[in-house]
Amino acid sequence: xxxxASAPPTGKGQETRERIVRAAxxxxxxxxxxxxxxxxxxxxxxxSSSQIxxxxxxxxxxxxxxxxxxxxxxxxxxxxxxxxxxxLDALRAWRDAVVATQRSLHYLGGCPLGxxxxxxxxxxxxxxxxxxxxxxxxxxxxxxxxxxxxxxGALGPETDPDTLSLALLAALQGGLLLGQTQRDSxxxxxxxxxxxxxxxxxxxxxxx
Amino acid sequence: xxxxASAPPTGKGQETRERIVRAAxxxxxxxxxxxxxxxxxxxxxxxSSSQIxxxxxxxxxxxxxxxxxxxxxxxxxxxxxxxxxxxLDALRAWRDAVVATQRSLHYLGGCPLGxxxxxxxxxxxxxxxxxxxxxxxxxxxxxxxxxxxxxxGALGPETDPDTLSLALLAALQGGLLLGQTQRDSxxxxxxxxxxxxxxxxxxxxxxx
Numbered sequence: 001x002x003x004x005a006s007a008p009p010t011g012k013g014q015e016t017r018e019r020i021v022r023a024a025x026x027x028x029x030x031x032x033x034x035x036x037x038x039x040x041x042x043x044x045x046x047x048s049s050s051q052i053x054x055x056x057x058x059x060x061x062x063x064x065x066x067x068x069x070x071x072x073x074x075x076x077x078x079x080x081x082x083x084x085x086x087x088l089d090a091l092r093a094w095r096d097a098v099v100a101t102q103r104s105l106h107y108l109g110g111c112p113l114g115x116x117x118x119x120x121x122x123x124x125x126x127x128x129x130x131x132x133x134x135x136x137x138x139x140x141x142x143x144x145x146x147x148x149x150x151x152x153g154a155l156g157p158e159t160d161p162d163t164l165s166l167a168l169l170a171a172l173q174g175g176l177l178l179g180q181t182q183r184d185s186x187x188x189x190x191x192x193x194x195x196x197x198x199x200x201x202x203x204x205x206x207x208x
Numbered sequence: 209x210x211x212x213a214s215a216p217p218t219g220k221g222q223e224t225r226e227r228i229v230r231a232a233x234x235x236x237x238x239x240x241x242x243x244x245x246x247x248x249x250x251x252x253x254x255x256s257s258s259q260i261x262x263x264x265x266x267x268x269x270x271x272x273x274x275x276x277x278x279x280x281x282x283x284x285x286x287x288x289x290x291x292x293x294x295x296l297d298a299l300r301a302w303r304d305a306v307v308a309t310q311r312s313l314h315y316l317g318g319c320p321l322g323x324x325x326x327x328x329x330x331x332x333x334x335x336x337x338x339x340x341x342x343x344x345x346x347x348x349x350x351x352x353x354x355x356x357x358x359x360x361g362a363l364g365p366e367t368d369p370d371t372l373s374l375a376l377l378a379a380l381q382g383g384l385l386l387g388q389t390q391r392d393s394x395x396x397x398x399x400x401x402x403x404x405x406x407x408x409x410x411x412x413x414x415x416x
Contacts, residue, residue, distance in 0.1 A: 032327065034242045109330060117389040118326035119240065122317060132390040139395070163398045166386075170399030171375065174382030178374075181325040182340040187347070190371045191378030195399075198406045 017055045025066045070112045071134040085145035095192045110180035139169045159202040168195045225263045233274045278320045279342040293353035303400045318388035347377045367410040376403045
């Protein structure tokens with residue numbers, strides 16, 4: 001395999017970099033950051049150590065790229081789903097999809113971003129800051145979905161989308177951690193349903 | 209320092225064992241289980257390696273003892289607080305105490321049980337089972353507090369304490385993780401307040 005040591009991160013170089021990040025993201029999800037070694041990434045990505053070190057000066061740089069990758073994969077995906085919220089039925093469909101995904105994964109691993117946060121928050125200040133920003137982006141996506149529902153008349157103008165979006169993210173993160181630990185969806189469903197019932201309390205009588 | 213290698217775990221032996229567990233619990237809270245070495249525990253507890261190995265055959269056995277210790281310290285304490293719930297004001301005072309504790313800790317470390325769960329759930333089946341039981345005990349303490357409020361007429365008989373207790377624990381765990389990551393109490397307060405508002409929806413007009 002040729003080395004990308006002199007190539008800019010475009011074309012084949014970009015593809016190699018992404019393969020490394022995807023492999024590292026999967027391993028860090030399965031084993032944690034501490035449990036993920038350079039040889040394991042090398043083998044999983046099918047690259048050489050020099051290729052890894054070409055793109056990432058150290059493990060912190062690679063971990064930063066994994067956080068960016070997971071933020072885009074998870075929060076980016078959530079933004080697509082949540083941005084289109086126009087009814088309580090749509091919010092409940094999002095809730096059903098979250099629960100179904102965890103069930104299909106047998107509750108393994110919890111939330112990749114939540115797990116990275118728990119492992120790194122106290123020891124990697126840059127990682128903590130990046131993960132805090134990812135969670136803020138996530139709660140803002142929920143907030144924007146709720147605002148969209150207010151604008152479209154599904155929720156009354158007295159609804160507080162800032163508080164309710166933070167509450168829904170807290171219930172989601174706690175529910176994912178409890179689901180991972182208890183291997184069932186009880187706490188996840190109870191948490192999401194309770195916050196959604198609170199949101200539904202603001203439903204307009206003639207809303208969509 | 210004398211060795212306890214032949215002593216039963218009573219008196220001085222019991223005290224030595226507890227000193228090891230308390231030191232390990234603190235280090236695992238600060239550094240994670242993987243980041244906690246036997247030499248660090250030895251130094252923090254002021255014991256010899258042979259004393260540690262006398263009481264704990266391996267790190268898994270010590271980790272199990274730490275989970276038991278944290279479960280008793282945290283969930284045991286919560287049971288005392290939650291068992292006496294007799295009004296919404298008491299529930300809100302519990303919420304205020306949780307938030308005040310996190311603020312006084314500067315949101316460092318999150319929940320010791322939640323952090324252990326995130327680190328160990330996929331790699332230590334016995335630890336996962338013990339932590340799942342700890343969370344069940346915690347949600348049951350909340351459930352019993354809500355039942356107590358129903359029995360005393362503070363909440364109507366239609367209240368669902370099983371769902372609401374799981375929801376409150378999910379909001380709490382998610383809020384603690386988000387607080388640890390974002391170094392503020394926004395998500396914790398929003399999550400607890402939203403579930404408590406949902407509980408307050410069942411308050412009886414003439415309740416205590």
